Amino acid sequence: MEAKTLDIKxxxxxxxxxxxxxxxxxxxxxxxxxxxxxxxxxxxxxxxxICLMIWMKQQKMTLFPGKIPDGLAVGVLFGAEFAVLxxxxxxxxxxxxWILLYSTPFFHAxxxxxxxxxxxxxxxxxxxxxxxxxxxxxLLSKHFGMPEPKELLGDxxxxxxxxxxxxxxxxxxxxxxxxxxxxxxxxxQTIFSIPILFLLTAxxxxxxxxxxxxxILLSFAYQAIIIAFMSYLLWFFLVHAYPVSRxxxxxxxxxxxxxxxxxxxxxxxxxxxxxxxxxxxxxxxxVVNRK
Numbered sequence: 001m002e003a004k005t006l007d008i009k010x011x012x013x014x015x016x017x018x019x020x021x022x023x024x025x026x027x028x029x030x031x032x033x034x035x036x037x038x039x040x041x042x043x044x045x046x047x048x049x050i051c052l053m054i055w056m057k058q059q060k061m062t063l064f065p066g067k068i069p070d071g072l073a074v075g076v077l078f079g080a081e082f083a084v085l086x087x088x089x090x091x092x093x094x095x096x097x098w099i100l101l102y103s104t105p106f107f108h109a110x111x112x113x114x115x116x117x118x119x120x121x122x123x124x125x126x127x128x129x130x131x132x133x134x135x136x137x138x139l140l141s142k143h144f145g146m147p148e149p150k151e152l153l154g155d156x157x158x159x160x161x162x163x164x165x166x167x168x169x170x171x172x173x174x175x176x177x178x179x180x181x182x183x184x185x186x187x188x189q190t191i192f193s194i195p196i197l198f199l200l201t202a203x204x205x206x207x208x209x210x211x212x213x214x215x216i217l218l219s220f221a222y223q224a225i226i227i228a229f230m231s232y233l234l235w236f237f238l239v240h241a242y243p244v245s246r247x248x249x250x251x252x253x254x255x256x257x258x259x260x261x262x263x264x265x266x267x268x269x270x271x272x273x274x275x276x277x278x279x280x281x282x283x284x285x286x287v288v289n290r291k
Contacts, residue, residue: 075192
């Protein structure tokens with residue numbers, strides 16, 4: 001049975017996931033120094049799929065219990081999302097890509113309103129989403145300016161990634177929840193995204209690996225094991241158990257934690273802008289989840 005609101009357990013898990021995803025911004029920046037982005041996403045899916053396969057086998061779980069066409073669709077959506085997101089960074093700034101990616105709660109809320117039963121838009125949700133997104137806008141406002149044509153292309157790609165993320169979550173909620181476990185949802189997403197990502201690597205004529213050092217390997221391991229395996233497993237557990245629109249509001253915390261991670265690990269300044277953004281995002285999440 002799906003819960004109608006988020007409890008303390010869900011809120012704690014979601015906050016933890018957003019912290020991990022915020023840290024991921026730092027590790028992506030590091031790994032991009034030596035490994036091309038779309039190839040990294042493909043390798044990440046390979047490692048995550050292997051980890052999940054080993055764990056599921058130890059638990060004596062069937063790897064393909066059914067709903068394979070739907071699993072394939074989820075894998076294609078997921079692969080396309082990360083391909084366009086990483087490609088957007090060839091043309092636009094990380095900050096622009098980040099703020100556009102985290103517009104996805106709006107698309108989650110709209111998709112849930114039209115395609116999922118019992119997850120309708122309400123005044124609380126609309127106000128909360130606007131407050132939370134305002135916090136993200138304030139956080140990244142120092143980077144705003146009139147984009148060049150190439151930057152505009154990058155922004156469009158990043159916005160496309162946000163839409164694809166929402167489409168993936170809505171599709172999972174509509175077609176896989178109640179049919180397969182959250183373990184299988186993640187396994188299908190990772191295993192079926194692998195050929196998509198490696199095909200796109202070939203089409204983009206990337207040089208997959210330029211150089212490797214210990215820090216790049218550690219950054220990649222974080223992306224593959226902590227993010228693509230562990231955090232996504234948590235995310236899909238929550239997607240299977242709670243309303244999508246309420247879950248997605250929490251993802252506004254991610255760019256705030258990314259800014260905090262930048263301050264801690266990259267010596268970027270922790271400003272009043274970051275603190276104000278955290279307050280607005282927190283208030284927005286509270287309003288979205290008010291009964």
